[in-house]
Amino acid sequence: MTLSHGMHPYHLVDMSPWPLTGSISAMMLTTGLVKWFHQFNMDLLILGLLTTVLTMIQWWRDVTREATYQGLHTKIVETGMRWGMILFIVSEVLFFFLIFLGFFSQKIVSSGATVTWAHHAIMEGNHSQSLQSLLITVILGLYFTALQAFEYVEAPFTIADSVFGATFFVATGFHGLHVIVGTSFLMVCLFRLYKCHFSSEHHFGFEAAAWYWHFVDVVWLFLYIFIYWWGG
Template identity: 45%
Template sequence: MKIKTYFTQRHAFHLVDPSSMPILTAFSSLTLVSGGVMYFHGYVGGFETTLLGFFSVLSCMFVWWRDITREGSLEGCHTNIVQLGLRYGVILFIVSEVMFFFAFFLAFFAASLTPTIEIGNIWPPKGIQTFNCMEVPLVNTVILLTSGATITYAHHAITAGLKLEALWGLVLTVVLAVIFTCFQAFEYINADFRISDGIYGSCFYMATGFHGFHVFIGTIFIIVSLIRLNRNQFTTRHHFGFEAAAFYWHFVDVVWLFLYVAVYFWGGL
């Protein structure tokens, strides 16, 4: 006689299954950063190592997000209390990103408020032709703020159950993000200084470059949300994946406003 045993989960929490993604993502990130440092210092193989790390990180993002998507949309593991914990996690992640950019702003203000004798006691340093803050940087500011409005429109459309309007809001957000990235690439190509041109070049390219990288990651985040929305994986009450993307994108908007005011406008006076 066979005895059947049934197990019932008596709590609303999600016990995550064992996964290799955290350690693989950690090694991919290490490869990316190590390759970047090697490339900046002119070591042989630095560029190839950077590419390897970059595509490894993208692969880990794809697989890990796929697993989380399955847990939330197909397996029903993301209860209300699990979603609350995920929200706290995203908020803490964004706080850590704020600290990351704070270091770049601190370096920029330390160099600009007390310029040393090595750069002629002036800021911007002699020989640095800064960007006109009323040209491409201002256009990019308008583009990024507009993208913040379109993703907010998509959020309201999702909560109202308007799928078509939400899709259009996300499509417009992706288009604006791509235009922003293209303008920033155009700006870098036409710049009169490089990252190796002293403290100004280092602070400028590290701050704006990492912001551009965050725009790229945020664009992928929004594209994933767009695909999930089209597959009816979001409801009016259960759409945390989109909310995380929206939180991240608004963080990118706010950082750019500080960059525009501090680096482009005030730093170019």
């Protein structure tokens, strides 16, 4: 019996290439985005996006295998993961708070209600309702992203026009990026839910995604108040 599977409640994670590939992909993605802002081609941006998506798929595959099929996520491991997710969301809250210092949408807020509906359905063992509500949440997330892209195309100002323009595009852009990440998170949960990976006792993967999605909802409320209502 190896050390990582010894007689203890902790999960000693095996060596994985995904943190390294994720870091390299993030560097290519951000560098490519900066190049695109300066009117260069999108080759590096597309490469970074593809490698980031591939890393996410492979990493989630490993986590799914460890949690669902190998049973390595014990109660103590799940407690640590919960605290890790809480601290991650706290760091994201502080990040957006700093953006607000520098200077209600029905779709995104409604999705907070549907993801809560999905959570309650999972806890009650109602598989059909949990699938239905989570699918609605994903659709609302994609719809919000499409509306945000349309708003950028039709905006009468650019990021270089003024302090408000810079703050608007940075704040809403970072929020939009978090919506895309959260939607991807929920799509993975939708696939796992379809495959019956979650039960009323074991569904932390979905719970973490729901926490993150509620955080995105709350950030949007502040964005709407400070930028669209007060700033307008």
